[in-house]
Amino acid sequence: MADELASLITALGLTQEVFIVFVILAVIIIGAVVVIITSRPILDIYPYLNPSSRVRARKGRLFDEKQMSEIVESNNVEEVENYLKGVPEYADVLDDYPLDKALDVQRANTYDFIARLAPKEVKDPFVVMSKKTDINNIKSLITAKEVGLNAEETKELLIPCGSLYDDLSSLVDTDSVTDIITSLDGTEYATALEDALPQYEEKKMTLPLESALDKYYLGKLLHSSDVPADENRQIVYSYVGTQVDVDNLKLILRAKEDGLTYDDISEYILADGYQLREWKLKDLMDSPDVTNVVSGLEGTKYSEALTDVVPQYNETGSVAVFERALDVYVAEHAKSLASKKPLGVGPIIGYLSQKEAEIKNLKIIARAKREADFPNSKIMEMLI
Structure with missing residues (x-):
């Protein structure tokens, strides 16, 4: 066998040393391929390990059915607020804001948390979702100006979050809706609003402006x-x-x-x-x-x-x-x-969806508790 191998090496015009080098290189290449193939699943999972563990920790703090039922059984909106003050995640924002605004802040913080947490390959859609806060603030600003609210009343409607909050806060005493849109020149929403401005001026309704923002957001979200x-x-x-x-x-x-x-x-x-x-x-x-x-x-x-x-x-x-x-x-x-x-990405989507549903449900409960004798059974039917 050794003689036959030596004859083959000679026939190939190679010395034994060169042949050994080729063998070693072949072993290294095959080994590298095997390592890449076997490690690929680990490389795919690795970017999600830390995000998944962090959202799972937060998911464990979401309200279960029993807790949500307890909140529904509250006698009034003050009891709902007191219940939430016993939950650290909501207590912090309730120290600074009334209930509805605190829930909006909590939702905005959740979007921002996920946008920062998401791995690079799936980050863009979650970044777009975090822009909901800016869009809602623009809508609130436009609506407040349309109905004639003063600067203080207008600022109360704004959610103190988002990349544009400071800029929008400076517009609370603007004279008109048109001036607000002009002031937003240079933002990513300028074109959508400017295109809808003639319809607003014709119809004397804010619907074209609000719908233009919604359409812009959905398009950006889908294409992300x-x-x-x-x-x-x-x-x-x-x-x-x-x-x-x-x-x-x-x-x-x-x-x-x-x-x-x-x-x-x-x-x-x-x-x-x-x-x-x-x-x-x-x-x-x-x-x-x-x-x-x-x-x-x-x-x-x-x-x-x-x-x-x-x-x-x-x-x-x-x-x-x-x-x-x-x-x-x-x-x-x-x-x-x-x-x-x-x-x-599963745990990230699971947590975000459940958190959104939780906040929607808390808003439903708070709204219902402001109405006298609103049946708890009816509230349960309205929950997501």
């Missing part, structure tokens, strides 16, 4: 996560895209409740949706009424969620039942996505 290249980004794209579809559906449902036509609402819809593409959205906007919008969703993943509550809509005549059904759908969808990648 498109072309998903791996499973983590595919999951984020599904989470983000579902939110875009749901916001489009809510707008269409509200518009049909108000008897608006396709021409009235088409400019406010983000046409390049996720599952609901432009042609489907056009069909829905052309529907004569709310029930036809729901039936027009047959074959989509939103159909069952809305069809199940049609009897409630027929009884109440309010699209709020559909909006709640869509919120529940988003929460359940997020829960299913979270379970798909427990060592990746």
Whole structure:
């Protein structure tokens, strides 16, 4: 065998030393390939280890069903606030702000926490979500100026968070809505607002401006996560895209409740949706009424969620039942996505979705407790 190997080396024109070098190099290369292949799963997981552990720690502090039921059983909004003051996460903000504003601050802080925490490959969509605070503040500023609130009353409406808070605070004594929009020149929202300004001036309504901000946000959100290249980004794209579809559906449902036509609402819809593409959205906007919008969703993943509550809509005549059904759908969808990648982006999406639902539910409870004799059973039905 040794003689045959020596003959082969000689036939190749190699010395034994050179042949040994080639063998060693081959072993090193094969070893490197094996290491890369075996370590790839670890490299994929590594960026998510710290974020996952941090959101899991926070997830453990979310209210469970028993705690939420205890809050619902509160006799009034003061008791709700006292309950939350016993929870460190809410106590800090309640020391500085009234209940509703404290909840808004807590939500803004959550968006900011996730945006800073998310690994680079999925960070962009969460950064866009954190911009909700600035958008809501711009809306509040415009609305306050439209209804004639003074500077102090206007500032009370602003959430003291977001990258534009200081700039927006300086505009509370601006003379008009038009002056506010002019002052926002240089921000990322300037073009959307300026394009909608002629409609505002024509219709004397803030709806075109608010809808322009919503459309800008949804477009930015959807495009921040498109072309998903791996499973983590595919999951984020599904989470983000579902939110875009749901916001489009809510707008269409509200518009049909108000008897608006396709021409009235088409400019406010983000046409390049996720599952609901432009042609489907056009069909829905052309529907004569709310029930036809729901039936027009047959074959989509939103159909069952809305069809199940049609009897409630027929009884109440309010699209709020559909909006709640869509919120529940988003929460359940997020829960299913979270379970798909427990060592990746899953825990981040799971925590963010549950925290959003918790704050929405606390706002529902607080609003209900301000009304005399509002049934607790009815509150439970309204929760997400």
